Amino acid sequence: MSAVTAGRSTRGVVDLVFRARELSIVAALAVLVAVTASVNGNFLSGQGMKDIFLNASILVLLAVGQSVVVITRNIDLSVGSVVGLVAFTVGDFLAADHGRGIAFAIVLGVAIGALCGLVNGLLVSFGRVPALVVTLGTLYVIQGLDHFIAHGRQINAVDLPPALLSLGNGTVLGVPYLPVIAVVAMLAVGYYLRSYPSGRDFYAIGSSPEAAGLAGIPVRRRVMGAYLFSGALAGLAGVLWLSRFGTVVADAANSWELQVVSAVVVGGVAITGGVGTVYGAALGALLLTTITSALVVLKVNPFWQQAITGALLLLAISVDRLLALRVARILRRRNARHGS
């Protein structure tokens, strides 16, 4: 009997902390928005909000893909260069052939991204080599490839089909397309990870790859899948980047990988695997974007912005860690009291 109540209250505490993790990001967002809006009313204007959501969408997509990889205790540093490669090559294709439509652009972009993810996944899961090294290597290779293809050229908005550009800036019922796409992707992935056995495999792998393997989970195939998925989403993000900005040079989204990893970490996905949700990661991406916008609106010296972002990231992971330590202590004490 006491064991049952102990088990239930344990689960209660753990649940609360996970929920608190996302609630605390929402709270931080609310405070940030409230303070910024009280200083500068324009922050909450329609255009201001729209800009934040548009800017956040691409980062959210990347963060969703990245969190699936990080949950399996791996990392994908190559996403930024994939976005750059896809944005440029798809733009190049469309500029050369005006007859192609949006669907073609998206399929092509996702295919290129998935191909990059496939390479990462094969190297990591079947080569059994550390993900950081592999994706650092593919980061260089893909970036080099991108620069090689671009050769100093630039894609201009006038060369692109208007339909694609309206995808980046148009709205449906007043809501821009980009955030809709990002939210749909987030909900779908979140639902899959939570409600499908194969989705929960990702958490099992991240918690203990050995145990997951012994339990019969196809570890290599799942890790492979995570990379494939992250690459495909990065490809989609590349097409959206093209549609949003129109003008693309080879180093679009260069060095975004660290921003994406920051968003995921701030969002409560543990870099050591097994813990976190895509909702948290998406909120983390939204928070980072909002911080950047708020600092601009608050007229903070732009030279301070990066330092503040870095400090906030450190604060977020430190608070998260302290919270986790405290919960662990509570659980230990409770278990001791119940004599389990």
Next chain:
Amino acid sequence: MAPDVTTAEPADGVRAPAPAGHGRRPFGRFLRWDVLVGVLLVLVFLGGSAGSPGFASIDNLSFALGDLGEIALIALAMTMLVVAAEVDLSVASVLGLSSALVGALWDAGWAIETIIPLVIVVGAVCGLVNGLLVTRLGLPSLAVTIGTLALYRGLAYVVLGDRAIAEFPQQYADLAVGDVPGTPIPYPVMLFVVLAAVTGVVLHATGFGRSLFAIGAQQEAALFAGIRVKRIKLILFVLSGTVAAFAGVVYTLRYGSARADNGAGLELAVIGAVLLGGVDFDGGKGTLGGVIAGVLLIGLLRNLLMLNDVSTEIQSIVTGLLLIISVITPRLVAAVGQRRRSAPPTSSPAPPES
């Protein structure tokens, strides 16, 4: 995973007797990755000298080595960190911050003799912050140093903005780009040789070095063996920050330009060189000799590609491929070796049927 302490043994001398049950083949020790990188280095050097006129000239090699200076310096500290299963992604930002500080203080009329020690202390503090966050809070160093990567680079911009400060005193610029009198060896390379020797001895011939391998291989076991894991990691991070700040001073004087964005992205080059040199990212394995060979290999290859007018994008692709190959190959070799060893049916008992 069994801790591989064989990597810590000296590279020459008598061959150690093969441990029982390991079936070590006579050439096993020569198939080690760091030795292969060394061989590759020699091949690249020979091929380069034969194929590219001017490559083997003293002037070019001196330039190529000088150009590697900062990466090589930072790689020394990074090797120790990665052996202990940690990483410091903030090194390039510390380099940038120290460069910005040198510029701002010089611009404010400080003496360079005061600036340099002060900047190095700032670097040590940057490392201390990383170390405290990792050891006191138990945070993963990857996450911590991604945060400080942004923080320190941001502080560099706070200090100097987007200005560029130039015109440092000639005798200090000479120290950064000049050669030791009578030799073609640049001063920073001389310094690297000395520091590399010290690092090599510390890593491979002292108790401190052995404790790094122990921590990287099995932190829990190291802790139970009485190794002060937290203190040692803290020391390593402080060391990493200090060296990065010093590299920032060298970088600033070498280019004669202090900028907040100096060395951006250099962390990836350093980590690439360390991993190429055969240091296992999971910790516990690697040799400093391998890392030095790795640094030189990347440097000479880039120099060779540059001499042959190969574009920077191809250089980037080559670096990336090298990095991937460097982690794949040892594992492939190990897998093939294992298969060959277990091939004769009599050599090992059959696995139990399930």
